[in-house]
Amino acid sequence: MSLNRPARPLKLCLVCDDFARGMNFDVLTCMSCKAFFRRHAAQAGKELRCLLNNDCSITQQTRGACSACRLKKCLALGMNPALIRSSPKKLKNTTQSQLCDASIEDKQIVRLPQPTTLSLLAKDNSTLTFDEWNLLSNVIHAYDEENVITAAQKLLREQASLPVKIRAKRMMVFELIGTFFSAIKPFLYYSPHFHSLSPDVRRVLIENNLNGMGALNAMFGAYELKLFGNDSHVRTCYEIYGEEYVKDSELLANRSEQNGTLVKMFLITLAFSTNCSLVEECQITTSTNTSVTSSIALTRIQDVFIVMLWKYLVYQYGYLGAVRRLDHLVKFYLDILNRLNELNSKEHRDMINVIIDQTTHSLTLDD
Template sequence: MDPKLIRNIPDSSTISKDEQYVQTIDNKRILLPRPLSLSLLRNDRSALTTNEWTLLSNFLHAFDQQNAFTRIQYSLAELSSLPPKLRLKLSEVTNVLRELFSNVGPIIERSPDFHSLPVDTRQLLINHNLFVTGAVNAFFLCREVDIFHNMTAFNASNQLYGSELIAECRRNIAQYDSNGSLIKIFIFILAFSSSCSIVKYDNQVNITIMSSSINLVRIQNVYATMLWKYLVYLYGFKEAVPRFTRLVKNVLDLIRILTWITPNETRDLVVDSIVTETGRALVIAD
């Protein structure tokens, strides 16, 4: 046999345990990359505790488990398959609206902290926070499925809310953080905030102080602290500040946009029914 065809295999004792090499015919060594650990906490230098990492993971899992993107895309496909005259009917658009908004209910329901609150506190949280939290969730989902590039959805939105309002909504959505995980976590923070609703004075309604308010403050602090630590872990303090500020500003801008919506009895009845159904399911769930 030609000696040139015989591979020269080095003694295994000369190979480092930390590095693996492949010997080529030209006696050149190729360094193979070492596989990285799959652990989220590998070389973790963040300030997050193990419990906070677990909470963060549970938030993202609860959101993703709803499979909202697929359901919305399916609803859009069904809407687009209808004859042109039927595509703009409110009864047909309702399915898309319901998928955009009602997804937030099961997400909140997955939180053990929600079930730790008394029923009256849950009811107040829903009354104060569900509409705006659902709207933030809907805006985020609109961005993720690129809904306004679907001409059927775009035309239906313009008919329901007006072209100027939809243009403002699109500008607001464009300002959302590119890291969708941050928005998912922030939705939980909004859901458990003291109040993120549009303030409308009504002298017929008594101002009620929430029971177990200390527990609610504790939940808010835990969630907000976890998000802040995660931001610092990902981007450092300097970049974390504007990103956190932008998350808050997005919600304030959205509330401002919602105040511009002109009343429409038929549309408002549909939206109110979706909010009511979602809220009722949350209150009675246990």
């Protein structure tokens, strides 16, 4: 496949955003998070307790504040306790009888703390399999290859350094917003599932879904970066989109899902969807649309990602919490699609069409 591989940005730890030192226990992490996971993985659900709401933000600055939430994030990202090895020195100083007596406990430490079984259906124990954890980790890694939040922060810093009169011009606003739409391209590029589809199917998926995916990504980014608190940016957005549209968009962004892992999983699920986007009749031909909706391969891929998404939700929030979270996420996305339908900026539409054309050309070449 003759694709131009995107330039790799500086790699960051997926747990705390510190500089990453490599893959540790199946996830890209820094040395601090590697050591933390080695020490604490056997204690999941036992000794570690969050003193707040079990939803602490884990960053390089806060990672030492809550071990329970840090460990939960490690496991959610796919760090594998089965890869932790027992210390040779400890084994050397332990008698054979002690080893026998402690064999069950040692095996538990070496293997993993399995998530509590929360049955959804009689045949589904709602725990992610080893392959599903790996897939989840790969999805997050693929998204983070673009480092879109870091790139957007850099653009904002560059704008802030300019004189007030030329700060946040229309071109700069479009460049910033376009960053979140362009980030979908490498996200799909690193997906083997995407490349397993025919070029025609890939093309239709990009044309149908990239606009909605990019808008969801932009809303998440606006919330993370507090863009609506940037006066220069907001004033220029008023000029482009109209004050009412921007204020309504701010209210929508404030409802954004705060779990970044969940957003990334939802994005990749939407990427393979055939009925979660606003599609104009002229965009696709009937024959091509039929080939997509009848594709057995695509249906199987959809099953893989929706099962992974649901199991992750149940693992993180329990059954009722998963229902509420998914309901909120779907409603949030539908409201985003509604906002897109009301958009009246030709400049914005032209920008998105260029990004869609570039992504389609890059990702639909024959293998």
